[in-house]
Amino acid sequence: MLTRLAARALAGFGVVAGVVTLTFFALRFAPGDPVEHLLGSAATAEQLAAQRHVLGLDRPVPVQYTAWVSRFVRGDWGISIAKGRPVRTVLADAWPATVRLVGLSLLLSYLLGIAVGAIQAHRQASLTDTALSVITVTLFAVPGFWLGLMLVMVFTYWAHALPAFGAAGLDADYLTTWGRIVDGLRHMALPLATLTLIGIGGSARFIRGAMMDLSSQPFVTTAHAKGLSPWRVTWRHTLRNALTPVVTLLGLSLPTLFSGAILVEAVFAWPGVGRVLVEAVQARDYPVVMAATAVSAGLVVVGNLLADVLAAWLDPRIGTRTT
């Protein structure tokens, strides 16, 4: 088990290194220049060249690459070209907002999705099942940014009930502690609802499918034959076994905690990593894009590993398999 993990971790490291290298060279050879974005169209050729020299962008690309790698692994992630602040500060400032939003929505969408899926599997082929199926397949299909706009239309423009933009009101600094918490929650309500509703679509469909596959298994028949109530069979026997793949899914959604909800963040002007990333790509802010890519790729690998370990821990049969 341990050697297998070590091998996987090593392969994962290779993947991260590959992704980062690919991104680095793709960025450098792509059209668009961070210095032009920074200095604007009025800058002269000499000014552009001078700025490029200051940023080290006039050196050969392989030299820049080795310099970046050696600094990155030592924890020096560079300074954002567009913002002039250290990349680590830029990302560290944005991250809490994304974790708050995406983490909460993952939690809610899995809890609610599991409940909905289990109810559907329990009342298989009933009217409830069909109705919930229609709802979940629709939620599964809705693009997040559009659902967000529709919620803004209803709750902000029509009902005047909830704010549509940002993570805090303009007056947040002058509120009491309680007032600030309430203000934060009100700002989070619409983006959170958007992400959660979409998440429920996926997780409920998944749980329902997994439980239906299990319902013809011998252990379920045995549980019924023992005279257990149908509810007990569903919740204690079928659902428990259907949860193992959910752990894998959760591991796979770990990277979204970081790069997360780019579109939903864009719709709600949520000050998270997604917005930082979109802005950085548009401004060709190399250091920020590189750091964000490295962290995302790292989280993808860690998420996969974590999912494997958790699945093996939940279901001891998995760990002994060779494949």
Next chain:
Amino acid sequence: MKRLLRDRRGLFGAVVLAAALLLAVAAPFVTRGDPNAQRDIVATRFVAPLSTDGTGVFHVLGTDRFGRDVWTRLVYGARVSLGVGLLAVLISVTLGVTVGALAGYGRGPVPLTLLGLTDFALAVPRVVLLLLLAALWRPSTALVIVVLGLTGWMSVARLVHGEVRALAARPFVEGAVALGARRLRVLVRHILPNAVTPVIVAAALGVGNAITLEASLSFLGLGVQPPTPSWGNMIASGRDVLVNAPWVATAPGAALVVVVVACTLLGDAVRDAMEPSAPLS
């Protein structure tokens, strides 16, 4: 096929997709023609659905800020959105089947290399990659198709790899090998035709996914560029006028949801129909 049409989901999916394709193809006959046509902007802009504008022309879904007919743009947008979805999936399915088949039936270092490549591509954060690729070159419809095609083949490759491996050990394949058929012939004539069903399911789901991603990219301004209508950039253009003309963003979004639901249901129905043991639901 019969099972498929008896399944209400399959029927719904097939009918909706057929209708959408038919409308897209017959666009000039079911609309006012040019999706970018502007006339007297002041007299024709922001006309509500089911009403007549200042020049006496009736608009089923109203008009946008330039007085362009939303229904016309929706139908021409279907051409773009469905076209992008179908072509992108064509690319990713072709790539995925080729890689998966070679990885599943190839010899020597080929399978390991291809599987490694697939795992690598899967580990690249897709959203970051989409943003990067789309931002690197001037945004265009062709670029969106290529980018979506190149980032969507991995799951198909894995699926086909598994199927091919399983089929290669079946007696009918061994029979073909014993008869002296060349490996390529065995692969193309005997193995791949039996691995088609999961590919169809993946393709149906993939089309829905690609349409959504196209809309997302176009919404961020990195996809299909205005004035060419696509459902994504129509939603984006309706964003600023959500207060006084909500129909501009609502109509394309609703169309998108219906089509993606149809893809999902059709995919589900095909999968269930091909697994006779599974109960009809």
